Amino acid sequence: MGSEGVIASSQRVRLDVQDKHVVMDNGVVQMTIAKPEGYVTEIKYNGISNLLEVLNDEFDRGYWDLVWSEAGSAGTTGTDDRMNATEFNVIVESDEQVEISFTRPWDSSQAGKMVPLNIDKRYVMLRNCSGFYSYGIYEHSGEWPAFNFPQTRIVFKLRKDKFKYMAVADNRQRYMPLPDDRLPSRGQPLATPEAILLVDPVEPEFKGEVDDKYQYSCENKDLQVHGWICFDPPVGFWQITPSNEFRSGGLLKQNLTSHVGPITLAMFLSAHYGGDDLVLKLAPGEPWKKIFGPVFFYLNCVSETDNALKLWDDAKEQMLSEVESWPYAFPASEEYQSSDQRGYVNGRLMIRDRYISGTSIPANGAYVGLAPRGEVGSWQTEVKGYQFWTKADSDGYFSINNVRTGDYYIYAWAPCYVGDYRNDGTVTITSGCQVDVGELVFEPPRNGPTLWEIGIPDRSAAEFYVPDPDPKYINKLYLNHPDKFRQYGLWEKYTELYPDGDLIYIVDVSDYKKDWFFAQVPRKINDSTYQGTTWQIKFKLNDVQKSKTYKLRLALATANVAQLEVRVNNPQANPPLFSSGVIGHDNTIARHGIHGLYRSYVVDVPGAQLVARDNTVFLSQTMSTSPLQGIMYDYIRFEGPPAPNDKKDVES
Known part of the structure; x- marks a missing residue:
């Protein structure tokens, strides 16, 4: 131009x-x-x-x-x-x-x-x-x-x-x-x-x-x-x-x-x-x-x-x-820190998951940041301080430039891995400092081998089935567009697709891109009544270690005044094996966002509740006073017990 x-x-x-x-x-x-x-x-x-x-x-x-x-x-x-x-x-x-x-x-x-x-x-x-x-x-x-x-x-x-x-x-x-x-x-x-x-x-x-x-x-x-x-x-x-x-x-x-x-x-x-x-x-x-x-x-x-x-x-x-040009040289406020008043951090992030590799591997494309000190993953609800993020290269190396002075933790997450990383020690930034934090190792939460999984752990529900919009409620921009989820009213499509019974997903048969609806929302009964939904995941086990514990790992992309209950092989079990309680006010379903706040849970599944051959996980979203309540899943993984020679379980 x-x-x-x-x-x-x-x-x-x-x-x-x-x-x-x-x-x-x-x-x-x-x-x-x-x-x-x-x-x-x-x-x-x-x-x-x-x-x-x-x-x-x-x-x-x-x-x-x-x-x-x-x-x-x-x-x-x-x-x-x-x-x-x-x-x-x-x-x-x-x-x-x-x-x-x-x-x-x-x-x-x-x-x-x-x-x-x-x-x-x-x-x-x-x-x-x-x-x-x-x-x-x-x-x-x-x-x-x-x-x-x-x-x-x-x-x-x-x-x-x-x-x-x-x-x-x-x-x-x-x-x-x-x-x-x-x-x-x-x-x-x-x-x-x-x-x-x-x-x-x-x-x-x-x-x-x-x-x-x-x-x-x-x-x-x-x-x-x-x-x-x-x-x-x-x-x-x-x-x-x-x-x-x-x-x-x-x-x-x-x-x-x-x-x-x-x-x-x-x-x-x-x-x-x-x-x-x-x-x-x-x-x-x-x-x-x-x-x-x-x-x-x-x-x-x-x-x-x-x-x-x-x-x-x-x-x-x-x-x-x-x-x-950032940070700018011109602002006159003393509160604004210029380049020479700021600091620099570099290092390398590795990922250690013994079920993927026998050695640590570079965190290719991981997001690495400095944010105020808090719990693991607290950066996503951090609102008072400043945050500084970068993306690691293919070898896991990262550098974060122009960081304001102060005390921070290092946080990270990596596409294709569940969970969050946070370092143990404070990183203190002073004017003109260059801090090399060396090699950091992220051990994603993992208990045993993957028996099956649904979705991609990327903090989004975009890979799941997003229906075509009702022709009466379209935004022409998003026709034939990769952001199809931004169309209005897609939550109403669940009842049309599943008028009489809820979603059933069969491991090794179903395709999550076509068979896993992007949001677990209530079913519409009439103009003013909705009911909670229970999705089923059916899977086979050739043998079961009855005395061991299996893990069901659930990563949620969003929740809005929802409650997730998990049962295994008994849809009437009371109490359920797991209940999230009422979680989330993300409003993502109404606002076409495909994700809100990331939440991660792990459910202990006793081997005694499983059987050789056919098993079913029941996922119930019980809140149903509004069509806009519900959850979006990011990723689900079912892990077997660790082998006897495995190292100590890794949890987060």
Whole structure:
């Protein structure tokens, strides 16, 4: 695309502080922000007087917001707060850079009415830069009230008459419906408030489609650039996140991106696909401080409308440039650590599973990260600190660069292996340090030889049978698409496929890609009644060691207000051999996510309960007050007893 993607300017960055607004202008982009509140009212670019929705009130165009609730509150909702600041300050003003700050200090007289945080919202404009940066610094003193903090983000609402094409990934982009199409006169609400069937859209081409913002969710590891394209004139508005270090929940955490509005989001903290486990909860007397961002809002253009879709390719190139520049050199906050203040960790991860190899083998493609100290796997619900991840090479070697100072554990997981790794010792990062942790050995949980298995241990249910959507409830983007699971209403297909009896899977006969439904959900009896389901796994054993213990290993990709009970060869056994209790508030089934939080269980199966020849495992999901309850399996493995000469059992 070359130089056509951006507008060149030699102008210095100018700052115009007015009575109720402040304007930053570098000759490429001009940005107006309300003073002292700190919401963005206007963005001028490439001849367009305002990229933001001029039909909205000024405070409803571009803003930071958060959701909070008082300590002890249940769930993931609370009070919405647009974080209107009370003070404005100029931090940096030079020809090369303007950085401005909008702050709101905690006011103890507002206890119970205002979130107990000091908030500092920053905007940065650089010379000859086609866009602007924003970051936030949140601080909670140990003297202040406890509270719950489910969400914070940046929101930009673009002009609906201009931005009609959305791109989230190479294979996830399309012309989008209008926000008007979601209004009651044009759209029919479905099972969740976010899902609307477009029955009378402004543009007839969208009639019969489902619009749901969760269909465009993305895992953090893949969520680096997304946004919108305007065709008249050809202009792109992109949200670029160069680092995951400040996002909650680790690499697999899913977040919203862009959706009908047209709206683009920079999500930092959210409970989506995890529920209450991903709500940040600050206790009485607990100090906390965190910097979110900076993230980049990138604007680009081309001269010919026919080339407008190339704006996406240019945005991806810009994203790579921003990643290469991380950590940035320009943020003025002392809380932001530059490259020379950070540290470096390297090492090698090996995998030892005696039933796969007699020696340790390299953890090819394993994800290795530093996250705050916690239990094994705690990184996926870590919301207060920072995380730094990388992918090991084919020989298991890894290096993690630009780690903020602090104390961490090393965590890892490897595709095709059950369980999580965590090292035993603290890794302390100091400015400029280079830490070589040497060779680490991950011993995946394993008791004995694999007698049979279902699925792939990859923390996702995507390899299982995902049905075609009901033609009445389609999103055309996902027709003939690898992310078929993102279609609406697939949970309803279970009752159609199994109207009278539940799923039966026969080991060595059935094919999990065709015969294992992607989610164990209740069966619909009528419009208001559902019943729990019991799936059967039938398998043969040639001989049984009656005095030994077998292991049934269950890895779940998600759970939503579900209860899993396991019985073997007696479907009426009471109590069951295993019960998970009620688990999960991931809401993954409703939100088309194919996975939420990873959970792993091991069930002891006494040899005395097994018989030579035909055996059956009964998996019951008992909760049935809603069609959206249930579980998705990641992987199931049945292990025999260890041989007498095996080393000590390995468990996690």
